[in-house]
Amino acid sequence: MEEENKEENNGNNRNTNNQDNRQNREEELQRVIYQAKALEERAAALDNQITMLNGAIQEIKRTIETLDGLNDINNNKDNDNNKEILLPVGKNVLVSVSLKSKNVLFGITDDIFIERTPENAKAALQENIKKITGIMENLKKQHSEIANKISALNEYGEQLSHSE
Numbered sequence: 404m405e406e407e408n409k410e411e412n413n414g415n416n417r418n419t420n421n422q423d424n425r426q427n428r429e430e431e432l433q434r435v436i437y438q439a440k441a442l443e444e445r446a447a448a449l450d451n452q453i454t455m456l457n458g459a460i461q462e463i464k465r466t467i468e469t470l471d472g473l474n475d476i477n478n479n480k481d482n483d484n485n486k487e488i489l490l491p492v493g494k495n496v497l498v499s500v501s502l503k504s505k506n507v508l509f510g511i512t513d514d515i516f517i518e519r520t521p522e523n524a525k526a527a528l529q530e531n532i533k534k535i536t537g538i539m540e541n542l543k544k545q546h547s548e549i550a551n552k553i554s555a556l557n558e559y560g561e562q563l564s565h566s567e
Contacts, residue, residue, distance in 0.1 A: 470521040
């Protein structure tokens with residue numbers, strides 16, 4: 404009789420242990436899923452930052468092209484008396500303007516501008532591109548690290564869900 408009780412208790416203990424293990428795996432799986440989702444959100448935020456910085460670089464490159472065009476106009480000796488350009492003022496709207504100065508106003512803060520030559524402004528813009536590119540490379544590295552962590556979490560989650 405005592406042996407039957409011992410065997411019954413051992414069987415109950417095994418069932419309890421199996422239930423505890425299953426519950427622990429389920430809790431661990433939920434934790435892994437939560438971590439993966441948090442990392443995916445961080446990766447999406449990094450993607451958005453990279454896209455915005457890429458847009459800033461494209462805008463700076465267009466500005467450099469415009470400065471090159473202004474430089475060409477300023478250096479054209481045949482055009483000394485009539486330095487007119489088309490200035491974009493909005494979507495599909497241009498206005499004809501006359502240039503009175505060879506220099507440009509360059510923003511150093513949101514409300515402070517200094518006068519610079521087109522060449523000097525272009526050099527400053529190229530330096531900005533270098534800085535932004537460095538930031539983008541750092542963000543891409545972070546994104547890659549996060550993608551690797553997500554992949555590892557996914558593999559671990561698969562192992563948890565298939566183990567008994």
